[in-house]
Amino acid sequence: ETAVFQTPNYHVTQVGNEVSFNCKQTLGHDTMYWYKQDSKKLLKIMFSYNNKQLIVNETVPRRFSPQSSDKAHLNLRIKSVEPEDSAVYLCASSYQGASQNTLYFGAGTRLSVL
């Protein structure tokens, strides 16, 4: 049963445009994540929030910015997309950190940059 909801499922845009992805979890978790999955299926963490506070910020281009209004929501904005941003963006949540509990993933947002 899905408990991590991502919108949109797909998004096609052109280089230079701004895009926003939304993520909401209904599990009552306090930690949320954004992962990027490339064409080779490799998953890399981008950001992690715990109770609305940024705790993990990997080396990603500055055009990426996460936004958290409360612990159930974590959105991702890309200011000016580039071709290499084409990927699947996966949102996840857990109770406390990933070192203590399993992660629950959303279905992903597939971004295509033309």
Place this chain on the structure above:
Amino acid sequence: GQQVQQSPASLVLQEGENAELQCNFSTSLNSMQWFYQRPGGSLVSLFYNPSGTKHSGRLTSTTVIKERRSSLHISSSQTTDSGTYLCALTSSFSKLVFGQGTSLSVVP
């Protein structure tokens, strides 16, 4: 270098055969998790297994911290087991590092 190495990269099985998927890591471990991803689908947690052996139906996960490895055993494979299997470890509070995955195809 890559902290988490999975093998094999891909595997084809006849329905009913068993499979052993390996995950080796080069960094200290807080936890190990195994996920399953159907083509075009989201990740589903199979095991949270920081150490020892855990069972779930036809699946068994074994993590041996001293040897820096974890394995996922699939017994009596079925065509519905086809997909990508990913292991991931954490060495800090919230940073989960994934392996490259094993792509499994089970044919009738």
